[in-house]
Amino acid sequence: MSETTAPSTVASTAPSRARAEIDLAALRANVRTLRAKAPGAAFMAVVKADGYGHGALPCARAAVEAGATWVGVATPEEALALRARGALPADVRIMCWLWTPGGPWREAVEAGLDVSVSGLWALREVERAAREAGRPARVQLKADTGLGRNGCQPADWAELVARSLHAEREGLLRITGLWSHLACADEPGHPSVAAQLALFDEMTAHAEQAGVRPEVRHIANSPATLTLPQSHLDLVRPGIAMYGLSPAPELGSAADLGLRPVMTLAASLALVKHAPGGHGVSYGHHYVTPGETTLGLVPLGYADGVPRHASGTGPVLVGGKWRTAAGRIAMDQFVVDLGGDEVEPGAEAVLFGPGDRGEPTAQDWAQAAGTIGYEIVTRIGVRVPRVYVNE
Numbered sequence: 001m002s003e004t005t006a007p008s009t010v011a012s013t014a015p016s017r018a019r020a021e022i023d024l025a026a027l028r029a030n031v032r033t034l035r036a037k038a039p040g041a042a043f044m045a046v047v048k049a050d051g052y053g054h055g056a057l058p059c060a061r062a063a064v065e066a067g068a069t070w071v072g073v074a075t076p077e078e079a080l081a082l083r084a085r086g087a088l089p090a091d092v093r094i095m096c097w098l099w100t101p102g103g104p105w106r107e108a109v110e111a112g113l114d115v116s117v118s119g120l121w122a123l124r125e126v127e128r129a130a131r132e133a134g135r136p137a138r139v140q141l142k143a144d145t146g147l148g149r150n151g152c153q154p155a156d157w158a159e160l161v162a163r164s165l166h167a168e169r170e171g172l173l174r175i176t177g178l179w180s181h182l183a184c185a186d187e188p189g190h191p192s193v194a195a196q197l198a199l200f201d202e203m204t205a206h207a208e209q210a211g212v213r214p215e216v217r218h219i220a221n222s223p224a225t226l227t228l229p230q231s232h233l234d235l236v237r238p239g240i241a242m243y244g245l246s247p248a249p250e251l252g253s254a255a256d257l258g259l260r261p262v263m264t265l266a267a268s269l270a271l272v273k274h275a276p277g278g279h280g281v282s283y284g285h286h287y288v289t290p291g292e293t294t295l296g297l298v299p300l301g302y303a304d305g306v307p308r309h310a311s312g313t314g315p316v317l318v319g320g321k322w323r324t325a326a327g328r329i330a331m332d333q334f335v336v337d338l339g340g341d342e343v344e345p346g347a348e349a350v351l352f353g354p355g356d357r358g359e360p361t362a363q364d365w366a367q368a369a370g371t372i373g374y375e376i377v378t379r380i381g382v383r384v385p386r387v388y389v390n391e
Protein backbone atom coordinates (compact mmCIF):
# COMPACT_ATOMS: atom_id res chain seq x y z
CA MET A 1 0.00 0.00 0.00
CA SER A 2 1.27 3.49 -0.68
CA GLU A 3 -0.11 6.83 0.22
CA THR A 4 -0.41 9.66 -2.21
CA THR A 5 -2.27 12.88 -1.77
CA ALA A 6 -4.56 14.89 -3.97
CA PRO A 7 -2.71 17.82 -5.58
CA SER A 8 -3.19 20.36 -2.84
CA THR A 9 -3.38 18.00 0.14
CA VAL A 10 -0.84 19.04 2.70
CA ALA A 11 0.27 15.95 4.54
CA SER A 12 1.14 12.67 2.90
CA THR A 13 1.90 11.27 6.34
CA ALA A 14 -1.53 12.21 7.60
CA PRO A 15 -2.68 10.18 10.55
CA SER A 16 -5.82 8.21 10.12
CA ARG A 17 -8.39 10.95 10.75
CA ALA A 18 -9.88 10.01 7.43
CA ARG A 19 -8.83 8.52 4.14
CA ALA A 20 -10.18 7.82 0.70
CA GLU A 21 -8.83 4.47 -0.34
CA ILE A 22 -8.57 4.15 -4.10
CA ASP A 23 -8.50 0.59 -5.40
CA LEU A 24 -6.67 0.76 -8.71
CA ALA A 25 -7.25 -2.94 -9.40
CA ALA A 26 -10.97 -2.20 -9.34
CA LEU A 27 -10.42 0.69 -11.74
CA ARG A 28 -8.44 -1.51 -14.13
CA ALA A 29 -11.14 -4.19 -13.96
CA ASN A 30 -13.83 -1.60 -14.69
CA VAL A 31 -11.89 -0.37 -17.72
CA ARG A 32 -11.63 -3.93 -19.01
CA THR A 33 -15.35 -4.49 -18.46
CA LEU A 34 -16.17 -1.30 -20.35
CA ARG A 35 -13.75 -2.13 -23.15
CA ALA A 36 -15.41 -5.51 -23.54
CA LYS A 37 -18.72 -3.67 -24.06
CA ALA A 38 -17.16 -1.64 -26.88
CA PRO A 39 -14.59 -3.99 -28.37
CA GLY A 40 -14.25 -2.13 -31.68
CA ALA A 41 -13.69 1.29 -30.13
CA ALA A 42 -10.66 3.00 -28.63
CA PHE A 43 -11.00 3.95 -24.96
CA MET A 44 -10.67 7.49 -23.62
CA ALA A 45 -10.40 7.49 -19.83
CA VAL A 46 -12.14 10.61 -18.54
CA VAL A 47 -10.12 11.88 -15.56
CA LYS A 48 -11.35 15.46 -15.30
CA ALA A 49 -11.95 17.02 -11.88
CA ASP A 50 -8.96 15.16 -10.49
CA GLY A 51 -10.26 11.85 -11.73
CA TYR A 52 -13.75 12.46 -10.32
CA GLY A 53 -12.02 12.96 -6.97
CA HIS A 54 -9.95 9.78 -7.20
CA GLY A 55 -6.69 11.40 -8.40
CA ALA A 56 -6.23 12.11 -12.10
CA LEU A 57 -2.75 10.81 -12.62
CA PRO A 58 -2.91 7.45 -10.79
CA CYS A 59 -6.29 6.76 -12.39
CA ALA A 60 -5.08 7.73 -15.86
CA ARG A 61 -2.07 5.48 -15.46
CA ALA A 62 -4.17 2.55 -14.26
CA ALA A 63 -6.61 3.06 -17.12
CA VAL A 64 -3.74 3.06 -19.61
CA GLU A 65 -2.45 -0.20 -18.09
CA ALA A 66 -5.91 -1.62 -18.74
CA GLY A 67 -5.93 -0.53 -22.37
CA ALA A 68 -6.95 3.12 -22.56
CA THR A 69 -5.11 4.92 -25.34
CA TRP A 70 -6.69 8.33 -24.77
CA VAL A 71 -7.21 10.43 -21.65
CA GLY A 72 -9.89 13.11 -21.53
CA VAL A 73 -10.18 16.13 -19.23
CA ALA A 74 -12.23 19.31 -19.23
CA THR A 75 -9.72 22.12 -18.88
CA PRO A 76 -6.43 22.76 -20.66
CA GLU A 77 -4.78 23.21 -17.26
CA GLU A 78 -5.78 19.67 -16.29
CA ALA A 79 -4.42 18.35 -19.57
CA LEU A 80 -1.15 20.27 -19.37
CA ALA A 81 -0.61 19.04 -15.81
CA LEU A 82 -0.95 15.44 -16.98
CA ARG A 83 1.42 16.00 -19.88
CA ALA A 84 3.93 18.06 -17.88
CA ARG A 85 4.40 15.44 -15.27
CA GLY A 86 5.45 13.17 -18.10
CA ALA A 87 3.98 10.30 -16.22
CA LEU A 88 1.88 8.96 -19.06
CA PRO A 89 3.45 7.20 -22.02
CA ALA A 90 4.13 9.76 -24.74
CA ASP A 91 1.84 7.98 -27.21
CA VAL A 92 -1.20 8.35 -24.94
CA ARG A 93 -3.30 11.12 -26.45
CA ILE A 94 -4.69 13.76 -24.10
CA MET A 95 -7.79 15.70 -25.05
CA CYS A 96 -9.36 18.71 -23.31
CA TRP A 97 -12.62 20.36 -24.24
CA LEU A 98 -13.47 23.32 -22.05
CA TRP A 99 -11.76 26.42 -23.41
CA THR A 100 -12.29 30.10 -22.84
CA PRO A 101 -10.87 32.99 -24.88
CA GLY A 102 -7.24 33.69 -24.02
CA GLY A 103 -6.64 30.12 -22.83
CA PRO A 104 -3.22 28.44 -23.02
CA TRP A 105 -3.59 27.47 -26.69
CA ARG A 106 0.09 27.75 -27.50
CA GLU A 107 1.13 25.53 -24.57
CA ALA A 108 -1.52 23.05 -25.65
CA VAL A 109 -0.24 22.98 -29.23
CA GLU A 110 3.35 22.59 -28.04
CA ALA A 111 2.31 19.77 -25.70
CA GLY A 112 0.57 17.97 -28.57
CA LEU A 113 -2.82 18.01 -26.86
CA ASP A 114 -6.01 17.36 -28.81
CA VAL A 115 -8.08 20.48 -28.29
CA SER A 116 -11.78 20.85 -28.84
CA VAL A 117 -13.12 23.65 -31.01
CA SER A 118 -16.83 24.54 -30.96
CA GLY A 119 -16.78 27.93 -32.66
CA LEU A 120 -14.91 30.40 -34.79
CA TRP A 121 -13.34 32.35 -31.90
CA ALA A 122 -11.60 29.17 -30.77
CA LEU A 123 -10.50 28.33 -34.30
CA ARG A 124 -8.91 31.76 -34.63
CA GLU A 125 -7.07 31.38 -31.32
CA VAL A 126 -5.80 27.91 -32.13
CA GLU A 127 -4.61 29.03 -35.58
CA ARG A 128 -2.67 31.89 -34.00
CA ALA A 129 -1.15 29.52 -31.43
CA ALA A 130 -0.09 27.09 -34.15
CA ARG A 131 1.62 29.90 -36.08
CA GLU A 132 3.47 30.98 -32.93
CA ALA A 133 4.40 27.43 -31.99
CA GLY A 134 5.49 26.63 -35.53
CA ARG A 135 3.63 23.34 -35.52
CA PRO A 136 0.12 22.20 -36.35
CA ALA A 137 -2.54 21.91 -33.67
CA ARG A 138 -4.57 18.77 -33.16
CA VAL A 139 -8.17 19.92 -33.32
CA GLN A 140 -11.38 18.04 -32.65
CA LEU A 141 -14.52 19.77 -33.88
CA LYS A 142 -17.42 19.50 -31.46
CA ALA A 143 -20.98 19.33 -32.73
CA ASP A 144 -23.95 20.33 -30.61
CA THR A 145 -26.28 17.54 -31.67
CA GLY A 146 -28.87 18.43 -29.05
CA LEU A 147 -27.29 18.75 -25.60
CA GLY A 148 -27.51 22.52 -25.91
CA ARG A 149 -24.31 23.05 -23.97
CA ASN A 150 -20.91 23.30 -25.67
CA GLY A 151 -20.48 22.43 -29.37
CA CYS A 152 -21.29 23.99 -32.71
CA GLN A 153 -24.93 24.33 -33.76
CA PRO A 154 -25.88 22.54 -37.00
CA ALA A 155 -26.58 25.89 -38.66
CA ASP A 156 -22.97 27.02 -38.05
CA TRP A 157 -21.32 23.68 -38.75
CA ALA A 158 -20.64 24.11 -42.48
CA GLU A 159 -18.72 27.33 -41.86
CA LEU A 160 -16.71 25.87 -38.96
CA VAL A 161 -15.84 22.81 -41.05
CA ALA A 162 -14.91 24.88 -44.11
CA ARG A 163 -12.68 27.24 -42.15
CA SER A 164 -11.05 24.39 -40.27
CA LEU A 165 -10.30 22.63 -43.54
CA HIS A 166 -8.80 25.84 -44.88
CA ALA A 167 -6.52 26.04 -41.82
CA GLU A 168 -5.66 22.37 -42.27
CA ARG A 169 -4.63 22.98 -45.85
CA GLU A 170 -2.44 25.85 -44.63
CA GLY A 171 -0.70 23.39 -42.31
CA LEU A 172 -1.93 25.12 -39.16
CA LEU A 173 -3.89 22.23 -37.80
CA ARG A 174 -4.94 18.67 -38.27
CA ILE A 175 -8.61 17.82 -37.69
CA THR A 176 -8.13 14.71 -35.58
CA GLY A 177 -11.67 14.17 -34.43
CA LEU A 178 -15.37 14.94 -34.75
CA TRP A 179 -17.33 14.59 -31.57
CA SER A 180 -20.43 15.33 -29.56
CA HIS A 181 -22.02 14.61 -26.18
CA LEU A 182 -25.37 13.03 -25.30
CA ALA A 183 -27.99 14.67 -23.08
CA CYS A 184 -30.02 11.68 -21.92
CA ALA A 185 -27.98 8.52 -22.43
CA ASP A 186 -28.83 7.55 -18.85
CA GLU A 187 -32.51 7.33 -19.83
CA PRO A 188 -32.65 4.44 -22.32
CA GLY A 189 -35.35 5.01 -24.91
CA HIS A 190 -35.35 8.79 -24.46
CA PRO A 191 -36.17 10.14 -27.93
CA SER A 192 -33.29 12.63 -27.80
CA VAL A 193 -30.77 9.79 -27.91
CA ALA A 194 -31.75 8.50 -31.35
CA ALA A 195 -32.18 12.07 -32.58
CA GLN A 196 -28.69 13.05 -31.42
CA LEU A 197 -27.11 9.96 -32.97
CA ALA A 198 -28.85 10.64 -36.29
CA LEU A 199 -27.79 14.29 -36.28
CA PHE A 200 -24.21 13.38 -35.39
CA ASP A 201 -24.21 10.98 -38.30
CA GLU A 202 -25.39 13.79 -40.61
CA MET A 203 -22.90 16.32 -39.28
CA THR A 204 -19.94 13.93 -39.52
CA ALA A 205 -21.06 12.88 -43.02
CA HIS A 206 -21.13 16.53 -44.06
CA ALA A 207 -17.62 17.10 -42.66
CA GLU A 208 -16.27 13.99 -44.35
CA GLN A 209 -17.83 14.93 -47.69
CA ALA A 210 -16.17 18.31 -47.34
CA GLY A 211 -12.83 16.58 -46.92
CA VAL A 212 -12.32 16.02 -43.18
CA ARG A 213 -10.51 12.76 -42.42
CA PRO A 214 -10.93 12.34 -38.65
CA GLU A 215 -8.98 9.74 -36.74
CA VAL A 216 -11.89 9.39 -34.32
CA ARG A 217 -15.60 10.14 -34.17
CA HIS A 218 -17.05 9.84 -30.67
CA ILE A 219 -20.14 10.56 -28.62
CA ALA A 220 -20.47 7.78 -25.98
CA ASN A 221 -20.19 8.52 -22.25
CA SER A 222 -20.59 5.80 -19.58
CA PRO A 223 -24.30 5.07 -19.98
CA ALA A 224 -23.94 4.98 -23.77
CA THR A 225 -20.89 2.72 -23.53
CA LEU A 226 -22.86 0.37 -21.32
CA THR A 227 -26.19 0.34 -23.14
CA LEU A 228 -25.95 1.77 -26.66
CA PRO A 229 -23.62 -0.18 -28.97
CA GLN A 230 -24.66 1.97 -31.95
CA SER A 231 -23.07 4.97 -30.20
CA HIS A 232 -19.61 3.45 -29.80
CA LEU A 233 -18.22 4.56 -33.18
CA ASP A 234 -14.40 4.88 -33.10
CA LEU A 235 -13.93 5.72 -29.44
CA VAL A 236 -15.84 5.62 -26.14
CA ARG A 237 -15.39 8.20 -23.41
CA PRO A 238 -16.52 6.84 -20.06
CA GLY A 239 -15.97 8.56 -16.76
CA ILE A 240 -18.19 7.53 -13.88
CA ALA A 241 -18.39 3.82 -14.79
CA MET A 242 -14.61 3.60 -14.76
CA TYR A 243 -14.75 4.64 -11.10
CA GLY A 244 -17.23 1.82 -10.51
CA LEU A 245 -20.42 3.79 -10.08
CA SER A 246 -23.58 3.20 -12.03
CA PRO A 247 -24.37 6.28 -14.14
CA ALA A 248 -28.00 6.05 -13.01
CA PRO A 249 -29.75 3.66 -10.63
CA GLU A 250 -32.38 3.01 -13.34
CA LEU A 251 -29.66 1.33 -15.44
CA GLY A 252 -28.91 -1.07 -12.60
CA SER A 253 -26.56 -1.08 -9.66
CA ALA A 254 -22.80 -1.07 -10.10
CA ALA A 255 -22.81 -4.82 -9.44
CA ASP A 256 -25.57 -5.40 -12.03
CA LEU A 257 -23.34 -3.61 -14.55
CA GLY A 258 -20.25 -5.61 -13.59
CA LEU A 259 -18.55 -2.59 -12.03
CA ARG A 260 -16.75 -2.27 -8.72
CA PRO A 261 -16.63 1.05 -6.83
CA VAL A 262 -13.06 2.29 -6.64
CA MET A 263 -13.26 4.70 -3.69
CA THR A 264 -13.80 3.80 -0.03
CA LEU A 265 -14.24 6.77 2.30
CA ALA A 266 -13.54 6.01 5.94
CA ALA A 267 -12.65 7.86 9.12
CA SER A 268 -11.62 7.00 12.67
CA LEU A 269 -14.11 7.98 15.35
CA ALA A 270 -12.68 10.96 17.17
CA LEU A 271 -14.77 10.46 20.30
CA VAL A 272 -17.33 8.09 21.75
CA LYS A 273 -19.36 9.22 24.74
CA HIS A 274 -22.44 8.42 26.76
CA ALA A 275 -25.26 10.92 26.53
CA PRO A 276 -28.60 11.05 28.31
CA GLY A 277 -31.97 10.98 26.57
CA GLY A 278 -33.29 14.33 25.37
CA HIS A 279 -29.82 15.62 24.43
CA GLY A 280 -29.68 17.84 21.37
CA VAL A 281 -27.03 16.92 18.83
CA SER A 282 -25.12 19.32 16.58
CA TYR A 283 -26.08 22.78 15.30
CA GLY A 284 -29.74 23.60 15.51
CA HIS A 285 -30.53 20.53 17.63
CA HIS A 286 -32.30 18.86 14.71
CA TYR A 287 -31.64 15.54 16.41
CA VAL A 288 -32.45 14.83 20.03
CA THR A 289 -31.40 11.53 21.59
CA PRO A 290 -34.49 9.41 22.10
CA GLY A 291 -33.04 7.87 25.27
CA GLU A 292 -29.76 7.21 27.00
CA THR A 293 -27.27 6.34 24.29
CA THR A 294 -23.72 6.49 22.99
CA LEU A 295 -22.67 9.07 20.43
CA GLY A 296 -19.76 8.68 18.00
CA LEU A 297 -17.99 11.65 16.47
CA VAL A 298 -17.02 11.25 12.79
CA PRO A 299 -14.21 13.69 11.94
CA LEU A 300 -15.41 14.52 8.43
CA GLY A 301 -17.72 17.31 7.35
CA TYR A 302 -18.91 19.32 4.42
CA ALA A 303 -15.45 20.85 3.99
CA ASP A 304 -14.37 17.31 3.15
CA GLY A 305 -17.23 16.89 0.71
CA VAL A 306 -19.68 15.10 2.99
CA PRO A 307 -22.92 16.66 1.78
CA ARG A 308 -24.74 18.80 4.35
CA HIS A 309 -27.95 17.83 2.58
CA ALA A 310 -27.47 14.35 4.03
CA SER A 311 -27.84 15.67 7.60
CA GLY A 312 -30.15 13.24 9.35
CA THR A 313 -30.01 10.72 6.51
CA GLY A 314 -26.38 9.90 5.53
CA PRO A 315 -25.49 6.28 6.36
CA VAL A 316 -22.24 5.15 8.03
CA LEU A 317 -21.04 1.66 8.97
CA VAL A 318 -19.69 1.64 12.53
CA GLY A 319 -19.19 -1.48 14.64
CA GLY A 320 -20.86 -3.70 12.04
CA LYS A 321 -24.11 -1.67 11.87
CA TRP A 322 -25.45 1.12 9.71
CA ARG A 323 -25.81 4.34 11.67
CA THR A 324 -27.26 7.61 10.45
CA ALA A 325 -25.79 11.11 10.56
CA ALA A 326 -27.57 12.48 13.65
CA GLY A 327 -28.45 16.13 13.22
CA ARG A 328 -26.50 18.56 11.09
CA ILE A 329 -23.35 17.65 9.24
CA ALA A 330 -20.94 20.46 10.16
CA MET A 331 -17.87 21.73 8.35
CA ASP A 332 -15.44 19.24 9.86
CA GLN A 333 -17.47 16.69 11.76
CA PHE A 334 -20.77 15.01 12.38
CA VAL A 335 -22.24 12.65 14.95
CA VAL A 336 -23.76 9.20 14.71
CA ASP A 337 -26.02 7.74 17.38
CA LEU A 338 -24.49 4.39 18.32
CA GLY A 339 -27.64 3.37 20.18
CA GLY A 340 -25.80 2.42 23.36
CA ASP A 341 -23.18 0.26 21.63
CA GLU A 342 -19.77 0.50 23.25
CA VAL A 343 -17.50 1.34 20.35
CA GLU A 344 -13.91 2.43 20.93
CA PRO A 345 -12.64 5.85 19.88
CA GLY A 346 -10.57 5.26 16.76
CA ALA A 347 -13.02 2.64 15.51
CA GLU A 348 -13.52 2.73 11.77
CA ALA A 349 -16.50 4.62 10.38
CA VAL A 350 -17.04 3.71 6.74
CA LEU A 351 -19.14 6.23 4.86
CA PHE A 352 -19.06 4.39 1.57
CA GLY A 353 -17.21 1.76 -0.39
CA PRO A 354 -17.92 -1.16 -2.71
CA GLY A 355 -20.43 -2.59 -0.22
CA ASP A 356 -18.77 -5.97 0.35
CA ARG A 357 -18.31 -5.41 4.05
CA GLY A 358 -21.88 -4.27 4.44
CA GLU A 359 -20.91 -0.62 4.16
CA PRO A 360 -23.08 1.92 2.31
CA THR A 361 -22.15 2.90 -1.23
CA ALA A 362 -21.67 6.33 -2.79
CA GLN A 363 -25.08 5.74 -4.38
CA ASP A 364 -26.61 5.41 -0.89
CA TRP A 365 -25.12 8.80 -0.02
CA ALA A 366 -26.38 10.24 -3.30
CA GLN A 367 -29.86 9.10 -2.39
CA ALA A 368 -29.51 10.44 1.16
CA ALA A 369 -28.42 13.85 -0.15
CA GLY A 370 -30.79 14.02 -3.13
CA THR A 371 -27.98 14.08 -5.67
CA ILE A 372 -26.02 11.77 -7.96
CA GLY A 373 -23.09 9.49 -7.20
CA TYR A 374 -20.88 11.62 -9.45
CA GLU A 375 -21.17 14.53 -7.03
CA ILE A 376 -20.49 12.42 -3.95
CA VAL A 377 -17.11 11.12 -5.10
CA THR A 378 -16.03 14.22 -7.02
CA ARG A 379 -16.49 16.55 -4.07
CA ILE A 380 -14.35 14.65 -1.58
CA GLY A 381 -12.01 17.41 -0.51
CA VAL A 382 -8.28 17.84 -0.65
CA ARG A 383 -8.01 17.50 3.14
CA VAL A 384 -8.77 13.79 2.76
CA PRO A 385 -5.63 11.89 1.72
CA ARG A 386 -6.04 9.47 -1.16
CA VAL A 387 -4.47 6.13 -0.31
CA TYR A 388 -3.79 4.01 -3.37
CA VAL A 389 -4.01 0.24 -3.15
CA ASN A 390 -3.31 -2.44 -5.78
CA GLU A 391 -1.20 -0.05 -7.83
Ligand SMILES: Cc1ncc(COP(=O)(O)O)c(C=O)c1O
Pocket residue numbers: 046097181220221222223237238239240241247
Ligand atom coordinates in the same frame (compact mmCIF):
# COMPACT_ATOMS: atom_id res chain seq x y z
C1 LIG B 1 -17.64 15.74 -22.72
C2 LIG B 1 -17.70 14.61 -21.76
N1 LIG B 1 -17.45 13.36 -22.18
C3 LIG B 1 -17.52 12.30 -21.35
C4 LIG B 1 -17.87 12.47 -20.03
C5 LIG B 1 -17.97 11.26 -19.15
O1 LIG B 1 -19.29 11.10 -18.70
P1 LIG B 1 -19.68 9.93 -17.72
O2 LIG B 1 -18.99 10.22 -16.43
O3 LIG B 1 -21.16 10.01 -17.61
O4 LIG B 1 -19.19 8.70 -18.35
C6 LIG B 1 -18.15 13.75 -19.55
C7 LIG B 1 -18.55 13.95 -18.16
O5 LIG B 1 -19.44 14.66 -17.81
C8 LIG B 1 -18.06 14.86 -20.43
O6 LIG B 1 -18.31 16.10 -20.02
